[in-house]
Amino acid sequence: MKPSRSNKLRVIKDFEKLDSDIQEQIKLVYPYGFSQHLIEFKNKDNETVYALPFETDEKMYMVRMSVKKAIQLVEDDDDFDDEGNLRHDIREKYEDDHGDIEYLAENENYDSLED
Known part of the structure; x- marks a missing residue:
């Protein structure tokens, strides 16, 4: 069971100061960039x-x-x-390393983000 958001530790941190595992997970969640x-x-x-x-599961980050x-x-x-x-080979590696991450590609239509 996932803890509710209100019970999670909230962390505000710069991307470069995050652990590399967290950076990789963020890239999986946002494989088409961060700015949007x-x-x-x-x-x-x-x-x-x-x-x-x-x-x-444990924290809510604001990067x-x-x-x-x-x-x-x-x-x-x-x-x-x-x-x-995110490059396909990198994405596959990160998916293998962090298989439990739900990423946006499954949940959003990115065609609408193209200029």
């Missing part, structure tokens, strides 16, 4: 912050990043191809 999935919220100082939501940073992360990461999509 950012949400906006106010931090403790009432400043507007953008973050990528990511949930595990802090701007739209520009989200695009740059994907462009600089060899796990993604030139179109900003």
